[in-house]
Amino acid sequence: MAHYPEDRAAWVEVDLGAIRANTRAFKKMVGPRVQLMCSVKADGYGHGAVRCARAMYKGGASQFAVATVAEGIELRESGAEWPILMLNQCPETAIDKLVEYDIMPAVFDVDFALMYGERAAAADKVGKYHLAIDTGMTRIGVLPEEAVEVRRALDFHRGLECAGVFTHFATADIIEDWDFKVQSARFGETVQALENAGLSCGLVHCDNTPGTVLHPRLLYDMCRVGVGLYGLHPADTTRPRMELKPAMSVRAKVIRVAEPQVGTGVGYGFTYRVPKQGIQIATVPIGYGDGLSRTLSGRMDVIVNGMRAPQVGRICMDQFMFAVDASAPRGYRSRSMVREGDIVTIMGRDGDEEITADEMASLRGTINYEVVCDFALRLERIYT
Numbered sequence: 001m002a003h004y005p006e007d008r009a010a011w012v013e014v015d016l017g018a019i020r021a022n023t024r025a026f027k028k029m030v031g032p033r034v035q036l037m038c039s040v041k042a043d044g045y046g047h048g049a050v051r052c053a054r055a056m057y058k059g060g061a062s063q064f065a066v067a068t069v070a071e072g073i074e075l076r077e078s079g080a081e082w083p084i085l086m087l088n089q090c091p092e093t094a095i096d097k098l099v100e101y102d103i104m105p106a107v108f109d110v111d112f113a114l115m116y117g118e119r120a121a122a123a124d125k126v127g128k129y130h131l132a133i134d135t136g137m138t139r140i141g142v143l144p145e146e147a148v149e150v151r152r153a154l155d156f157h158r159g160l161e162c163a164g165v166f167t168h169f170a171t172a173d174i175i176e177d178w179d180f181k182v183q184s185a186r187f188g189e190t191v192q193a194l195e196n197a198g199l200s201c202g203l204v205h206c207d208n209t210p211g212t213v214l215h216p217r218l219l220y221d222m223c224r225v226g227v228g229l230y231g232l233h234p235a236d237t238t239r240p241r242m243e244l245k246p247a248m249s250v251r252a253k254v255i256r257v258a259e260p261q262v263g264t265g266v267g268y269g270f271t272y273r274v275p276k277q278g279i280q281i282a283t284v285p286i287g288y289g290d291g292l293s294r295t296l297s298g299r300m301d302v303i304v305n306g307m308r309a310p311q312v313g314r315i316c317m318d319q320f321m322f323a324v325d326a327s328a329p330r331g332y333r334s335r336s337m338v339r340e341g342d343i344v345t346i347m348g349r350d351g352d353e354e355i356t357a358d359e360m361a362s363l364r365g366t367i368n369y370e371v372v373c374d375f376a377l378r379l380e381r382i383y384t
């Protein structure tokens, strides 16, 4: 909490040291022969892709994954010279940008790949791509039985080079899961079939964060790790296997404190009314326009001066309110009072108290991934 943005009393703090340390822990886990490809899609899960990628590189990462052309370009324009894989295809109209910025697409469609090869050849380049295999998740990829045929249809092309073959697991976070075993067996067989046909696979990879942590025998040449690098566990199953440090905190300053009469309403719809004398209602300039979901209204806590306080009334687009009981016995009074300018922790640690992305996710009925992505909407990031 060393400094704040100049123009707004609300911000996201990103601990780059934590990201570096988490990356180092994954690198140590996979060993020197397995490359670490870091997922920095959705602006680094809300943490800021460019700064996080640099911290991850320092922590031992060697490749990066994005979801869109724009994300790849942002990384390149920041000076990144590392391999960048886009985990999807893009509209044909953007293929020239893939070539210009050396962004490798994940390929699952022959026509797309041939067009990419044409554009690469026209630019006197070799268009590297990774072949996506749909081993059972039914999202993207060619089916295992199509893989050899698709590769043969592409291999003649001088503008194309298969730099990798990969799949994605639907249930990697479950221990001893039958569906996972089916997917990983299909992937192994597909890679074998390609090699038997004399088609080189490049880098073979399949594990996301839970796969890397829970299935270390399946690492192949590279892991595609995301959420764990930001210090978040993808599921309870990975928690006992690895210690991670959350990198994101969300904080703001109290901009106004009121001590309303009993019965006074707070916020839209007056879903909360002051129940007794001596309740302070403090206003914080963050709302659902900043990714603080309105579904948390009246259900979440904040931390102020090292203590939890309940959020009250509906969360607005740009602000919310919380309540502090200032009528506590004398001697405690000064400690429990809230003042204008006090720092409020919406997510993160303050003293002995901590509000985790997991706590917010469980209140919202979602996963920590979505909670951190959402805070990228409008809040400025401060790197520590």
Ligand SMILES: *Cc1c(COP(=O)(O)O)cnc(C)c1O
Binding pocket: 039, 041, 087, 168, 207, 208, 209, 210, 224, 225, 226, 227, 228, 234
């Ligand atoms: C997002 C993504 C990852 C990273 O997943 P985490 O659960 O964040 O580790 C890996 N591979 C693909 C294809 C993805 O879409």
